[in-house]
Amino acid sequence: MTEPGRHRVGAGNSMRQVGTSVAGVVVGFLVVALVVFVGVKIFGGGGDDKPAAAATTSAGQSPSGSSVSDIPVPKVSQSVLDKLPVADTEGKVAKAPIDLTTGSGGLAIRVDKAMPGFAKPGADPITLIPKSQIGSTTWLPVLRTERGWAQVRLPARPNGATAWIPEAGLDRAKTTWAVRVKLSEGTIAITHGGRSEGTWDIGQGKDSTPTPVGQTFLLSGFVDPNQTFSPVIYALGSHSDTLDSYGGGPGTVAVHGWPTKQGREGKISHGCIRVPDAALKMFAKLPTGTPVDITR
Numbered sequence: 477m478t479e480p481g482r483h484r485v486g487a488g489n490s491m492r493q494v495g496t497s498v499a500g501v502v503v504g505f506l507v508v509a510l511v512v513f514v515g516v517k518i519f520g521g522g523g524d525d526k527p528a529a530a531a532t533t534s535a536g537q538s539p540s541g542s543s544v545s546d547i548p549v550p551k552v553s554q555s556v557l558d559k560l561p562v563a564d565t566e567g568k569v570a571k572a573p574i575d576l577t578t579g580s581g582g583l584a585i586r587v588d589k590a591m592p593g594f595a596k597p598g599a600d601p602i603t604l605i606p607k608s609q610i611g612s613t614t615w616l617p618v619l620r621t622e623r624g625w626a627q628v629r630l631p632a633r634p635n636g637a638t639a640w641i642p643e644a645g646l647d648r649a650k651t652t653w654a655v656r657v658k659l660s661e662g663t664i665a666i667t668h669g670g671r672s673e674g675t676w677d678i679g680q681g682k683d684s685t686p687t688p689v690g691q692t693f694l695l696s697g698f699v700d701p702n703q704t705f706s707p708v709i710y711a712l713g714s715h716s717d718t719l720d721s722y723g724g725g726p727g728t729v730a731v732h733g734w735p736t737k738q739g740r741e742g743k744i745s746h747g748c749i750r751v752p753d754a755a756l757k758m759f760a761k762l763p764t765g766t767p768v769d770i771t772r
Contacts, residue, residue: 481651481668481763546623547597549642560604563593563630563639565695565711566726571595571602572630572637576690580617582654584693584765585626586647587614593639597625603632603639610696610711615765617693618648631695631713635688653761655694655768657749659687662742664731664751666758673758679740679750681716687747687770688717688729694766695728697759706732710759712768716747731759 561569573595592601607614609631616628619638626646630637652669657678665675681687692714699707709730716727723746731749733756734740740750 481653481761481766547625549644550594550598550600552592552601556601557590557592557604560592560601561632563603563605563632563637564609565631565713565715565728567603567632568634569593569603569630569632569637569639570634572632572634572639573627574634574636575619575627575629575638576636578619579691579769580619580629580693580765580767582651582767583618584615584649584651585618585628585641585643586649587616587641588646591641593628593630593641595639597622597640599640603630605630605639605641609764611698612696612764615649615763617691617765617767629691629693629713631693633715635692635714635717636690649763649765651763651766653763653766655762655766657687657768657770659689659770659772664749664755666755666762668761674754676752676755677741679734679742679744681745681747682743685716685718685746686743687745687749688714689770689772690714692729692768692770694759694762694764694768696764706734708732708756710756714770719746722746731755 561567563569587605587607589607591605593603593605594600595602605614605616616630619627619629621627621643622640624643625640626643627638627640630639654667656665656667657663658665659680662677662680663675664678666673692712695711695713697708697710700709701707703709709732712729712731714729716722716729719727721727727747729748731751733753734750740752744750
């Protein structure tokens with residue numbers, strides 16, 4: 477199955493489109509707080525999805541063509557892995573390097589099996605990255621690469637958490653979709669290949685529970701039928717800076733709607749971004765790993 481909106485990246489960073497067909501979301505809203513992570517995946521990037529003709533590597537080579545032996549990959553025992561904090565929306569990686577400003581340019585890497593993440597190439601591990609995130613395959617934005625390693629953005633606390641992972645054998649892909657949220661203007665804009673696909677007014681966090689700023693990404697999309705006002709959820713890779721949890725969930729920030737226009741205007745949420753149906757339908761086209769830039 478191809479991933480919607482993604483391009484394959486192979487040796488030498490060559491790219492080709494592998495599929496753009498998507499199933500749009502006709503109706504639905506997104507929940508203010510991620511209360512339970514159940515339901516049906518609603519867009520590409522989950523399950524066994526994989527870009528067609530995914531990036532292949534020759535022995536001892538990373539997708540970027542550099543020798544993985546330049547910076548050796550440490551062997552990590554199962555006993556050490558078992559003690560590492562998990563890099564998911566409920567996790568906290570206290571030793572993670574923080575970077576809230578570097579963009580990925582749409583480049584993402586697929587973690588197709590649970591693997592450790594490191595504070596820097598070749599160092600001791602600081603986290604365990606699972607192969608799926610809220611029912612979707614783990615695609616993480618790539619911030620930079622170095623001699624067979626990639627620094628990726630994590631979906632765990634604290635916001636801006638990153639880790640380095642070895643590139644060898646992992647699929648990389650690039651999307652030209654991007655999301656920009658301007659809190660001071662109260663808008664969200666989606667672009668595709670640099671072309672505007674729409675700009676909409678939003679509701680955002682209250683002054684006491686502000687929407688966190690910085691670079692983040694689209695983590696997963698699913699339906700929670702228990703959220704009658706907002707069953708369709710698009711979770712981002714960031715969390716509230718003022719609340720440890722809300723609604724029983726881990727304080728994950730999501731893009732969501734609201735049944736009334738008044739509920740989608742101004743500073744009104746616990747930190748999530750409330751949007752109209754037209755924006756939700758556009759979100760159904762975005763692959764996991766799509767960069768989301770939130771500014772004041």
